[in-house]
Amino acid sequence: MSAGAVAWQRMAGPLELRTPTRDDLERALEWRNRPEVTRWLLRTTVDPEAYVAAWLAAIDDPDQHAVVAVVDGMIVGTGSLDVSDGMGQFDGDEWRRSEGLLGYLIDPAHAGKGYATDIARALLDLAFTELRLHRVTAACFADNRASWRVMEKLGMRREQHGVRDSWHAELGWVDGFTYAILADEWAGGVQELRQP
Structure with a gap:
C-alpha cells in the first residue's frame, strides 16, 4: 500500500468493508453482470479480467478507495470513493484533492437490507473525517429510486435533474440526478436528518 492510501477493514453496520482480493x-x-444490476449502470456488462485488474490497481492509488x-x-456489495481536485484547483493548491465521487453496488439477492446506505455512509465518513474532502457527489438515473433514496437518507441534496x-x-x-454534500453539512449532522 502506498503512502497516503487508507488502511481498510472496518465495520459499516453489519458489513465488513475491506480491500478487495482477486x-x-x-x-x-457472479452478480455484477446480471441484467437486474446492469440495468442501472452507465457501464453495463464488464469484461471480467479488465474489471478485476482495474479494482486491484485501485488498491495502491491514494485517490481511489475501493472496497x-x-x-x-x-460479497454482498462494492463501494468506491474516487478523489480529485475541485473545479479551478491545480497541483500545489492548499485544498488539493478536495472532491470525491461516491459509488456503490449491491448484489440483488441482498437488496433492501440497507447495505447500500451502510457502504455509502462509511465512505462519506472516510471522505470527510479522514481524507478531509470539501465535497462529495454521486449520480444515478432518475428512475433508479433505490439509489437516490440512499443519497437522500444520508443528507445529500439533489443538485441537478438533467433532462x-x-x-x-x-x-x-x-x-x-446528481447529488452532493459538503463537509460542514456532514459534520453538522445533516446525514441524520432523513430517516429511512
Missing part, C-alpha cells in the same frame, strides 16, 4: 472480485462478478462489503463470508442527459443502454436518453 477472489472477492471474482465472487462479485467490497462482506456479510457472513459473502435526458444520461444514455441508458435499453431506454436511450433518460433523465439523471
Whole structure:
C-alpha cells in the first residue's frame, strides 16, 4: 500500500468493508453482470479480467478507495470513493484533492437490507473525517429510486435533474440526478436528518 492510501477493514453496520482480493472480485462478478444490476449502470456488462485488474490497481492509488462489503463470508456489495481536485484547483493548491465521487453496488439477492446506505455512509465518513474532502457527489438515473433514496437518507441534496442527459443502454436518453454534500453539512449532522 502506498503512502497516503487508507488502511481498510472496518465495520459499516453489519458489513465488513475491506480491500478487495482477486477472489472477492471474482465472487462479485457472479452478480455484477446480471441484467437486474446492469440495468442501472452507465457501464453495463464488464469484461471480467479488465474489471478485476482495474479494482486491484485501485488498491495502491491514494485517490481511489475501493472496497467490497462482506456479510457472513459473502460479497454482498462494492463501494468506491474516487478523489480529485475541485473545479479551478491545480497541483500545489492548499485544498488539493478536495472532491470525491461516491459509488456503490449491491448484489440483488441482498437488496433492501440497507447495505447500500451502510457502504455509502462509511465512505462519506472516510471522505470527510479522514481524507478531509470539501465535497462529495454521486449520480444515478432518475428512475433508479433505490439509489437516490440512499443519497437522500444520508443528507445529500439533489443538485441537478438533467433532462435526458444520461444514455441508458435499453431506454436511450433518460433523465439523471446528481447529488452532493459538503463537509460542514456532514459534520453538522445533516446525514441524520432523513430517516429511512
